[in-house]
Amino acid sequence: MFELRSWQAKAGFIALLLLIAFFLFFPVYWALSSAFKGNGELYQLEPTMFPSDFYLGHFLTAISEGNLLLQLKNSLLTSTSSALLNAALASLAGYSFAKFEYPAKKPLMLLILSAQMFPFGVLLISIYPMLQAVNLLDTKLGLTISYIVFALPVSTYMMYSYFKQLPNELIEAAKVDGASNIKIFYRIVMPISFPAFITVTLYAFMWSWNDLLYSMTLITSEENRTVGPGLLLRYINENNSDWGGAMAASFLAAAPVVFVFALLQKQFIGGVTSGAVK
Structure with a gap:
């Protein structure tokens, strides 16, 4: 000590x-x-x-002029959707790796984690033509799907580590009572694992909200632009740099993230025992 x-x-x-x-x-x-x-x-x-x-002029200008409110709306929509979708996929994959036995399970797990080894710019080279082929470029849906690349490998491993610690007796007792694997997952495992689900959701939300590379490359129209590229293109460019406006708009953009973390902070201290008792 x-x-x-x-x-x-x-x-x-x-x-x-x-x-x-x-x-x-x-x-x-x-x-x-x-x-x-x-x-x-x-x-x-x-x-x-x-x-x-x-x-207060910088704050008033950031709200009244430009598209900050629209960009905040787009960022909240894409980041929240991708975070929830990422957490759902990571929960299913993590539970499969933790509680089921099947061939090539370990190589498949390593393959998923290996995606985290590549720079996001390299992955973008593959994602761009894929979205182009299905006409999802410059759409919020395409950007939402691309954001899953950021956090899914780590989120899957986080959920796997959490599910690995769950007692198998809980699952076996549910099977004795006649519950199916799907019912066990949704009615028993997920309520106990809700703190881990919130953790990976916030992790994915943070990655998506802070993104600049993907949103600048995959989104070109003003009505679909998120807050990161919006702030960069408006306040810092080759013609001028409005530092006061950039700082004010940055704090306004950070407010939703701070609110989300303040709202969900209690979920981080939830334990497996309290969930199991309930």
């Missing part, structure tokens, strides 16, 4: 934590401070730590 007995060790440990916190949170503070600064103060030669006058 790591113990801090002397006051010098405690002081050094606290200083290290403060240094790490500075590198983590100061960029966030600087971005938020810049969002409340007017352009005159933002671009002056001597930067200020605090806004001299809280300017």
